[in-house]
Amino acid sequence: MRILHTSDWHLGRSFHREDLLAAQAAFVDHLVETVTAERVECVLVSGDVYDRALPAVDAVKLCNEALERLAERARVVLIAGNHDSARRLGFGSALMDKAGVHVRTDFATVGQPVIVGDAAIYGIPYLEPELVRHPWDLEERSHAAALTEAMRRVRDDAAGRGERSVVLAHAFVTGGESSESERDISVGGSSQVSASVFDGVDYAALGHLHGAWRITDRVRYSGSPLAYSFSEEKHVKGSWLIDLTADGVAADFVAAPVPRPLARLRGRIDDLLSDPSNEEYEDRWLQVTLTDARRPSAAMERLRRRFPHTLVLGFDPEGGGTDATRTWSDRVRERSALDVAGDFVAEVTDGPATEAERALLHEAFESCRQKEALA
Numbered sequence: 162m163r164i165l166h167t168s169d170w171h172l173g174r175s176f177h178r179e180d181l182l183a184a185q186a187a188f189v190d191h192l193v194e195t196v197t198a199e200r201v202e203c204v205l206v207s208g209d210v211y212d213r214a215l216p217a218v219d220a221v222k223l224c225n226e227a228l229e230r231l232a233e234r235a236r237v238v239l240i241a242g243n244h245d246s247a248r249r250l251g252f253g254s255a256l257m258d259k260a261g262v263h264v265r266t267d268f269a270t271v272g273q274p275v276i277v278g279d280a281a282i283y284g285i286p287y288l289e290p291e292l293v294r295h296p297w298d299l300e301e302r303s304h305a306a307a308l309t310e311a312m313r314r315v316r317d318d319a320a321g322r323g324e325r326s327v328v329l330a331h332a333f334v335t336g337g338e339s340s341e342s343e344r345d346i347s348v349g350g351s352s353q354v355s356a357s358v359f360d361g362v363d364y365a366a367l368g369h370l371h372g373a374w375r376i377t378d379r380v381r382y383s384g385s386p387l388a389y390s391f392s393e394e395k396h397v398k399g400s401w402l403i404d405l406t407a408d409g410v411a412a413d414f415v416a417a418p419v420p421r422p423l424a425r426l427r428g429r430i431d432d433l434l435s436d437p438s439n440e441e442y443e444d445r446w447l448q449v450t451l452t453d454a455r456r457p458s459a460a461m462e463r464l465r466r467r468f469p470h471t472l473v474l475g476f477d478p479e480g481g482g483t484d485a486t487r488t489w490s491d492r493v494r495e496r497s498a499l500d501v502a503g504d505f506v507a508e509v510t511d512g513p514a515t516e517a518e519r520a521l522l523h524e525a526f527e528s529c530r531q532k533e534a535l536a
Contacts, residue, residue: 162278162404163200163404163405164201164205165192165203166205166403167206167207168206168207168208168242168367168368169207169383170206170224171211171244171385172185172210172212172221173216176446176472177473181387182219184418185223186223188417189226192231193234195400195402196231196235197234199415203282204231205239205282205329205366206237206238208241208244208286209369210224210239210245211224211245211246214244214249215246236262237262237263238263239265239284239329240265240266240330240331241265242286242369243369244344245266250264250266251267254266263284265285268286268296268297268311271315274324274326279405281318281319282327282328283315283319283327283362284329285311285312285329287346287369288311288332290303290304290307293307293310304353304354308354309358325405327363327364327405328365329366330366330367330368333352333354333369334356334376335356336356338374340396341391342389342392343370343371345498346369359379359380362379363405363409363410365379367381368382369382371388371393371396372396373396378412379409383400384396386398386417387420399414400417401413402415421445421470422446423446423448424446426448426450429479430453430457433451442468443469446470447464447472448475449471449475450474451477453478453479454478454480460474461474499526502526503518
């Protein structure tokens, strides 16, 4: 049984205002070629097919073309991620089943597999803890509780079958590393789930993290097909080619095409512009941090004369500086939405947010998250 594991396409996403639709279309071409050349029997897409709940028309068109082309060559199983609208992505899923494209977006169907060859493939869409807590009678509202119950249902069904078992899930599993382009899914300060929750299945195809992480031989992230933040500068993008063998699982990584390499440069502007060793960066998308003691005038214009694909410019003066010298993205990087909102309250009230105010903000964010999940 040969499987191709991919995820986090984020169709419709841009990269610092650079349109990536052509690069995403090139990835689809690569995916189709790989399925054909490697005689793949089933393609797994582990969530975040789109970048937002209401995707652009061009993104929907590309997704339609991708699924149509893949279905001509293999079965396809895909699940909803936290960026997708489960209801919209799941539209027409019963009809698509007949065409060999199996879309799993409803938590109520967890534990009902798609049978491909000698494998039972279970789709676990992104589980918003608050939405499944009461229907599943969970004791706590957490990602760990939701995924544990989902896997209980999978194991109960798999126990009565003779097929190999494969699971698709969209979650933050301990052992992977996050990047700046992933949306925070933490609930109550925790978003991570132990890899042991997947014990007993032959392979767990994970989505959400954008790096291609091997958690164990049987639990892996394929990562996103393209880089969506400069924190992914060192990532090698692609998909996992998985063979379910009599001895276990064999995995090979298939690298995806790179539209343009990324790089981050740091230094004084005159040094960056005059250093001949920087020639290799002239055709890359760049994030540049200038360390001049004083902010250079027309810095972006000067940089783009040599480095035409400079996208992000920041300032970090030698000798240190205040928040006033840092870009907004630098100041909010790796901070939760609740912390950023708390900073806003402190800014406009001349004092830190109270516990009551933070509780109200938390309630507002949770309400927005639930509404988006139901969209």
